[in-house]
Amino acid sequence: MSAIVLKNLDISYGATKVVWDVNLEVAEGESFALVGESGSGKSTVLKAIAGLAPDWTGEISVLGQKRGHGVDRAFATRCQMVFQDPYGSLHPRKTVDTVLSEPLQVHGLGNRGARVKDMLAAVGLDQRFRFRFPHQLSGGQRQRVAIARALMLDPRVMLLDEPTSALDVSVQAEILNLLKRLRREQGLTYLMVTHNLPIVSFMCDRMAVMNKGRIVEIAPATALHDGRFNDPYTQSLYAASGGNPDRKVTT
Amino acid sequence: MSTTKDWLLDDSPASRLQANLGSSYRMLRTLMRNPLTVIGALILLVLILAAAFAPWIAPYSPLGQDLGARLLPPSAQHWMGTDELGRDIFSRVIYGARITLMIVALVAVISAPLGLLIGAISGYFGGWTDKALMGVTDVFLSMPKLILALAFVAALGPGIENAIIAIAITSWPAYARIARAETLTFRNSEFISAVRLLGGSHFRIITRHVLPLCTSSMIVRVTLDMAGIILTAAGLGFLGLGAQPPLPEWGAMISRGRTFILDQWWVATMPGFAIILVSLGFCFLGDGLRDALDPKQGGKE
Amino acid sequence: MTGPLLEIENLRVSFPTPKGRVDVVKGLSFTLGRERLGIVGESGSGKSMTGRAILRLIRRPGRQSADKMIFDGIDLNSLSEKQMRTLRGARISMIMQDPKFSLNPVMTIGAQIAEALKTHERLARRDVKARVLEMLHAVRINDPERVVGLYPHEVSGGMGQRIMIAMMLIPRPDLLIADEPTSALDVSVQAQVLDLIDELVREKGMGLILISHDLNLVARYCDRILVMHAGEVVESCAAADLHKASHPYTRGLLASVPKMEETRDELPVLDRSAWSGT
Secondary structure, three states: OEEEEEEEEEEOOOOEEEEEEEEEEOOOOOOOOOOOOOOHHHHHHHHHHHHHOOEEEEEEEOOEOOOEEEOOOOOOOOOEOOOOOOOOOOOOOOOOOOOOOOOHOOOOOOOOOHHHHHHHOOOOOOOHHHOOHHHHHHHHHHHHHHHHHHOOOOEEEEEEEOOOOOOOOOHHHHHHHHHHHHHHOOEEEEEEEEEEHHHHHHOOEEEEEEEEEEEEEEOOOOHHHHHHOOOOOHHHHHHHHOOOOOOOOOO | HHHHHHHHHOOOOOOHHHHHHHHHHHHHHHHHHHHHHHHHHHHHHHHHHHHEEEEEEOOOOOOOOHHOOOOOOOOOOOOEEEEEOOOEHHHHHHHHHHHHHHHHHHHHHHHHHHHHHHHHHHHOOOOHHHHHHHHHHHHOOOOOOOHHHHHHHHHHOOOHHHHHHHHHHHHHHHHHHHHHHHHHOOOOOOOHOOOHHHHOOOOHHHHHHHHHHHHHHHHHHHHHHHHHHHHHHHHHHHHOOOOOOOOOOOOHHHHHHHHOOOHHHHHHHHHHHHHHHHHHHHHHHHHHHHOOHHHHHHOOO | OOOEEEEEEEEEEEEEEEOOOEEEEEEEEEEEOOOOEEEEEOOOOOOOHHHHHOOOOOOOOOOOEEEEEEEEEEHHHOOOOHHHHHHHHHEEEEEEOOHHHOOOOOHHHHHHHHHHOEEEEOOHHHHHHHHHHHHHHOOOOOHHHHHOOHHHHHOOOOHHHHHHHHHHOOOOOOOEEEEOOOOOOOOHHHHHHHHHHHHHHHHHHOOEEEEEEEEEEEEHHHEEEEEEOEEEEEEEEEEHHHOOOOOOHHHHHHHOOOOHHHHHHOOOOHHHOOOOOO
């Protein structure tokens, strides 16, 4: 069964169409990257899957079930999202504990204290952080909390919207390692939006390159090793990202 | 003592209670650092104490007339003098604190939550909800507050309860506007989206996430507005449409003293001082609260 | 023309905190010729503060001091605020991170660039216009005549940044300080903007200080690199020798960046306890 299937997906904001005819299939357990520059529509695709951009036509299915246009509760337990900005994605007045308990409350799940503790351990946060407010945490710690919140409902599919672009490189490495470990341990499917090609090489199996609202190429992540891309836009993006300096000989 | 303090300021609190107490304590400390805020808080404390213990503090009955002691100037016996019916003004001002406090509390209880809710709903949903609710708000806002209150009192009949209702009805639109503006700044933020994705209902988002973020600016605003509310109440009393004689309402007292303002200045001036003092107290406290309620403030400790 | 362009010794910048004044730049010293110097560090390393301190732009309650701060024979420490203002822009320019916040939204682009020129030089109106067009051309804006009449919100981020560069370079400064000039831009635009800065710097023989968090980017565009951590320079080396860096922090930073051909299963994480107390 495919984790995510997009068929003929068109997405609009008001009167302007921003994404045209996206077709995509992400296998279960796969880590898939949506790559592109700002304005390419990559984040919009992610939002439409999550239900935050309801103005679309076509078909979106997640884990074999077609998705409606709004936000629904059953969907929340299958698919969750991690946002780009760790400073904007946590409520400034709520402690880590409240943030992590909320999904359990919404879905009427019990044993909250223990679950929160386990989840903090899983994302590598000390128990000391449990009752802190976001302003008492660093950017990397906040992003760990955001990942923990998304995982509280045990989703199978995670949508990652540039989860490390607001972080320092050394912190970025920690978060990427964490995401990779969580995927391995829990068998998650990732759909990750990024503009950073080396991250794709580290995290993902396949990638789709978007330009001006359309997918121009779908390629395996190993194509990044030697820049073997078919589409001219992908090639220019690859070159602008510095190519692969470790491999001087090009074929 | 220092252990309690350490416990409160602990960077990694061990329970929900400790975290909340700790953040309240930090806020209190910020508040206490501003001398004006402390003065404001003290004034209001005195007001509350005066209202609570009025029968014990006041040396005379607020209503008891003594026509033999009419219009006496301030003296050791009558600290603020007496009015035209020989009533002790000091006692009346003390009892008046009860009425003022009641007006202030009731107006705050009625209008602030109403404005907050309407503003939050309007800002969160946007679209037609927003247009309709803000249309109503604008209608109220476009009329002068005192005139509108006058019209309501005229319709409902004079009296302290009706005055309170009238003031409450006229003051919520300002709060709705603030709450809406505040809501608009974070309605599209990622932490709201995150709750939606977790399956949280609109009701939950508004009550648990939007309202708590609006309340701090609302508390500040209400505190700052209290002075205006007291003045409006006093204005209604002055015009004879608020508290009715012989109730010792400050505005009404000034109104009565107006006749003697040139020869017996204390009759109108003493309650006037009380109004100024309490209004100032609310303003000072409001300014201090504004500085302390900033959520980032706690991190600077 | 002998001697370094900029000489700085023991530069300190401090900010007050509830626990007392804290130095965010702790005794930085370096000299700069007409070359390209990169300052790299993570957030909080003091790299941006260094850039601002050179222009004496540290705002209160921050404070800066230096034993020696000499720019082309001028002692920056002894200049009055007024003299400093004539120096800023004219001889030392600074490009900020986000063009959207640095351009005045109600002035046309042409007027803003012209103003940058007019505050420092007296020129006839026709000459001003010619210089503006020439400069826009130099930053590779295709039809400068049209762009001159546009407002900042009508141009894209990349073009906005190029306009910023035009504004900064039109008075022909000797030193350009670029603080994360491209981090708000897309990769393809990033390369264009940096190539442009690079070319202009080489052509005009200016000094460049490029401040960034991106090690590889700095290595690509600079001759020399200073790596900053917690207000101190932990490593100073030629850009070509970056891979031979010796300090554990630099090595850790280099290793933690994912590569195009990533074969590691896990990225090495900085062990912060190794060289600092925290």
